[in-house]
Amino acid sequence: MQAKNHTENLGKENRSEHSLAARLRDLSKDYVLSGETVHALRGVSFDVPQGDFISIMGPSGSGKSTLLNLLGCLDRPTSGTFLLGGDDVAHMNDDRLSETRASRIGFVFQSYNLLPALSVVENIEVPLYYSGQLNAAARNRCVELAEMVGLGSRLDHRPSELSGGQQQRVAIARSLVNDPRFILADEPTGNLDSATTEEILALLAQLNDEGRTIIIVTHEPDVAQQTRRTIVLLDGQILSDERLKPWEAGSAQLS
Amino acid sequence: MGSWFRTIKLSIKSLLLHPMRSALTVLGIFIGVASVIWLLAMGEGIGRAAQEQIASLGARNVIVRTIKPSSDDVQDGGYGLTRNDYVRLLATVPTIDKAIPIRIVSQEFRYKTRNFEGRLVGSTPDYPLVTNLVQDQGRFLTDSDLERERNYCVLAAESAERLFPSGNALGKEIMVDDTFYKVVGVMQPRAPSAGIGGSLAAEDFSSDVYVPITTLWRRIGDMIVITKPGQFQRDLVEVSQITIQVDRRERVLQTADIVRETIALDHTLEDFGVTVPLELLQQAETTRLMFILFLGMIATISLVVGGIGIMNIMLATVTERTHEIGIRRALGAKRQDITRQFLVESTVLSLAGGLLGVLGGLFCRPLSVAARSLLEHWFPQQMETLPDLIRTVEPQLVSWSIPLAFAISLVVGILFGVYPALRAAQLDPIEALRHE
Numbered sequence: 001m002q003a004k005n006h007t008e009n010l011g012k013e014n015r016s017e018h019s020l021a022a023r024l025r026d027l028s029k030d031y032v033l034s035g036e037t038v039h040a041l042r043g044v045s046f047d048v049p050q051g052d053f054i055s056i057m058g059p060s061g062s063g064k065s066t067l068l069n070l071l072g073c074l075d076r077p078t079s080g081t082f083l084l085g086g087d088d089v090a091h092m093n094d095d096r097l098s099e100t101r102a103s104r105i106g107f108v109f110q111s112y113n114l115l116p117a118l119s120v121v122e123n124i125e126v127p128l129y130y131s132g133q134l135n136a137a138a139r140n141r142c143v144e145l146a147e148m149v150g151l152g153s154r155l156d157h158r159p160s161e162l163s164g165g166q167q168q169r170v171a172i173a174r175s176l177v178n179d180p181r182f183i184l185a186d187e188p189t190g191n192l193d194s195a196t197t198e199e200i201l202a203l204l205a206q207l208n209d210e211g212r213t214i215i216i217v218t219h220e221p222d223v224a225q226q227t228r229r230t231i232v233l234l235d236g237q238i239l240s241d242e243r244l245k246p247w248e249a250g251s252a253q254l255s
Numbered sequence: 256m257g258s259w260f261r262t263i264k265l266s267i268k269s270l271l272l273h274p275m276r277s278a279l280t281v282l283g284i285f286i287g288v289a290s291v292i293w294l295l296a297m298g299e300g301i302g303r304a305a306q307e308q309i310a311s312l313g314a315r316n317v318i319v320r321t322i323k324p325s326s327d328d329v330q331d332g333g334y335g336l337t338r339n340d341y342v343r344l345l346a347t348v349p350t351i352d353k354a355i356p357i358r359i360v361s362q363e364f365r366y367k368t369r370n371f372e373g374r375l376v377g378s379t380p381d382y383p384l385v386t387n388l389v390q391d392q393g394r395f396l397t398d399s400d401l402e403r404e405r406n407y408c409v410l411a412a413e414s415a416e417r418l419f420p421s422g423n424a425l426g427k428e429i430m431v432d433d434t435f436y437k438v439v440g441v442m443q444p445r446a447p448s449a450g451i452g453g454s455l456a457a458e459d460f461s462s463d464v465y466v467p468i469t470t471l472w473r474r475i476g477d478m479i480v481i482t483k484p485g486q487f488q489r490d491l492v493e494v495s496q497i498t499i500q501v502d503r504r505e506r507v508l509q510t511a512d513i514v515r516e517t518i519a520l521d522h523t524l525e526d527f528g529v530t531v532p533l534e535l536l537q538q539a540e541t542t543r544l545m546f547i548l549f550l551g552m553i554a555t556i557s558l559v560v561g562g563i564g565i566m567n568i569m570l571a572t573v574t575e576r577t578h579e580i581g582i583r584r585a586l587g588a589k590r591q592d593i594t595r596q597f598l599v600e601s602t603v604l605s606l607a608g609g610l611l612g613v614l615g616g617l618f619c620r621p622l623s624v625a626a627r628s629l630l631e632h633w634f635p636q637q638m639e640t641l642p643d644l645i646r647t648v649e650p651q652l653v654s655w656s657i658p659l660a661f662a663i664s665l666v667v668g669i670l671f672g673v674y675p676a677l678r679a680a681q682l683d684p685i686e687a688l689r690h691e
C-alpha cells in the first residue's frame with residue numbers, strides 16, 4: 001500500500017517538476033550462481049532528468065553493465081523501484097519489457113552487435129520490425145539515419161565490410177530508428193581508437209543537444225569528461241555522483 | 256501480412272546460408288510425402304484395375320469351369336461339366352438370367368494356304384453379351400443355327416486378320432478338322448480379360464473361332480485326343496464352361512453358392528470350379544490394403560525421421576544463433592517474434608521437402624514402370640509369383656493427395672519446430688547477448 005502511494009507521489013512529482021526520464025530508488029540486483037548469491041547492485045538511487053548526458057564509471061565488476069541492462073529494460077531488478085517515464089519497469093511482464101525496448105530505448109553495445117547477414121540499411125531497420133512501424137516512410141528514415149551517421153554511400157554493405165567505427169555508427173543509427181528518448185550505450189568506444197572515439201562522442205553529443213537523454217558506461221576518464229554528469233559505482237553502490245555541466249544549459253527539449 | 260512475408264523471406268535467407276545442410280534435412284520429408292502420394296496413387300490404380308476387370312468379366316457373372324482332376328481319378332476319361340448340368344442349372348436356379356454353355360477345343364484353322372492354331376469355341380447366341388464382344392461385320396450365331404447344327408462360324412478380329420488379311424471374310428468357307436464352315440460374321444477386337452488368381456486364368460479372345468455348340472458336339476464330339484511326342488492323352492469333356500448371368504448384382508454371391516451345390520450333387524470328382532468376378536473386389540481390397548500398410552509404414556517412418564532431422568537442425572541453429580537471438584530481443588523482439596521466426600524456418604524446410612515430394616509423386620507413373628521392368632529383369636521368378644493385380648497395376652494420381660501432402664509437411668514442420676522455437680524464445684536476452 002505504502003509502495004503504491006509512493007509510486008503515485010512520484011508520478012505527481014514528475015508532472016509537477018521537470019519531467020524525469022527515469023527515477024531509480026534503492027535498486028538492487030542479485031545473481032544466484034550455483035547456490036551463491038552475487039549482489040551486483042545494492043541499493044542504487046538517482047534521478048535522470050530529460051536531456052541529461054550521464055557517464056557511468058567504476059572498476060570492473062562494480063555493476064555498471066548490470067545497471068545499464070536494468071535501465072535498458074533487458075532485465076528486472078531484484079528489488080527497488082525503477083520508473084521509466086511514469087511506468088514501473090519492475091512489474092512489467094516480458095512482452096511489455098520488449099515493447100518498451102522497441103519503442104522507447106535505443107541500445108548501443110561495446111561490440112556493436114550488428115546482424116552479420118544483413119546490410120547496413122537492413123540492420124538499421126530491425127527495430128522497426130519489432131515496433132510494428134515498418135512502412136515506406138520509416139524505410140526512408142533508415143536511409144536518412146545512415147546518411148546522418150556518415151554511411152550514405154555504404155547502404156548495402158555488410159557489417160564485415162565496415163571498420164569498427166563505421167559499425168558503431170550503424171549501431172547508433174539503429175538505436176535511433178524508433179526515435180527513442182533514451183539512449184543507452186555500454187562502453188560504446190571501448191573497441192575504438194581515440195580519433196574514432198571523438199567522432200562517436202561528437203555524434204552522441206549532437207543527439208543530446210537534440211534533447212535525447214543519454215547514459216553511457218565507460219572506463220575512459222576522457223570520455224566521461226565530455227558528458228554532463230558522472231556517476232561512479234563501486235561494489236554495486238554509488239561512490240560519487242558529480243555534475244560536470246548543467247543539463248539545463250543544453251535547452252534540452254524534444255521538439 | 257507483410258511481416259509474415261518478411262519472416263518467410265528472412266527464414267529462406269538464413270536456410271540458404273547452409274544449402275547442403277538444409278537439403279539433407281529436407282530428404283526425409285521428401286521421401287515421406289512422396290510415399291504418401293504413391294500410396295494413394297497405387298491404391299487408386301489397384302481399385303481402378305479391379306473395377307475394369309470386373310467390368311470385363313461381367314459384374315453379374317458367375318463362371319463355372321471344367322477343371323481337370325488328377326489323372327488317377329479319371330476312370331473312363333470322362334470328367335467335367337455336362338449338358339445335363341447346364342439343363343439342371345437352368346431348371347432349378349431361379350436367379351439365373353442367362354446361362355451359356357461353352358466348349359473350347361484347340362484346333363487348326365485353314366483357308367486355302369493360310370492356317371493357324373486357335374480356339375474353336377462352341378457356344379450360343381448370347382455369348383457376345385456375357386463376354387462383352389461386339390459385332391464388327393455380318394452377324395453372330397442364331398438360335399436357328401444351333402437348332403439346325405449349321406456349319407457356320409464367326410471369326411474373332413485377329414482370326415479374320417490371319418486367314419483373310421485383305422478383309423472380306425464373309426461368305427468364305429474355312430476348314431476345321433476336315434469340315435468346312437461358312438463365315439457369317441467377324442467380331443471387333445477385344446482386350447484379354449484378366450485372370451483371377453488360380454481358378455480363372457486370363458482369357459485371350461484374339462484367335463477364336465465361334466461355332467454353334469451343337470455343331471461342335473456333333474462334328475468334333477466330346478472326345479479330344481492329344482498326341483504329343485511320348486504322350487498319349489484322351490479327354491472326354493462335354494462342356495468346358497458355363498457362364499451364368501445372374502438377374503441382380505446383389506444375388507451374385509448367393510447364386511454362386513447355389514450353383515456350386517447344385518452341380519456338386521451330380522459330381523463325384525472335383526472336376527469343376529466356380530468363379531465370381533465380383534470376388535475380385537475383395538481381392539483388390541486386400542491388395543490395396545497391403546500397399547497402404549506397406550507404403551504407409553514407409554511414409555510414417557520417413558516423416559518421423561525427417562521431423563526429427565528438422566528438430567535436430569533447428570536445435571543446432573538455435574545454439575548457433577543464440578547471439579543473434581539476444582540482439583533481436585535487445586532490439587525489442589518479443590518471445591513470440593522469436594518463436595515465429597524459428598517456427599517459420601522449420602516449416603519452410605518441411606514445406607520444401609513437401610514440394611519436392613509432390614514432384615516425386617507426380618513422376619510415380621514412369622518411375623513405377625521403370626522399377627517394374629528392372630525388377631522383372633533381375634528377379635523374374637519372384638515377380639511371377641506376385642498377383643497379377645500388383646504386377647500390372649498402373650498408379651493413378653489422386654488429385655487431393657497434393658493438398659494432403661502439403662498439409663502433412665506443414666504439420667510436421669510445425670510439430671517438430673515447436674520445441675526448438677520455444678527454446679529459442681525462452682533464452683534470457685542478456686545471457687543470449689553474452690553468448691558468442
Ligand SMILES: Nc1ncnc2c1ncn2[C@@H]1O[C@H](COP(=O)(O)OP(=O)(O)OP(=O)(O)O)[C@@H](O)[C@H]1O
Nearest residue numbers: 031032033038040059060061062063064065066067
Ligand atoms: N548473469 C550473471 N550471472 C551471475 N553473475 C553476474 C551476471 N552478470 C553479472 N554478474 C556479476 O555481477 C557483478 C557485476 O557485473 P557487471 O557486468 O555489471 O560489471 P561491470 O561493472 O560491467 O564490469 P566490466 O567493467 O568488467 O564490464 C560481477 O561480479 C559479475 O560477476
Ligand SMILES: [Mg+2]
Nearest residue numbers: 064065066186
Ligand atoms: Mg560491463
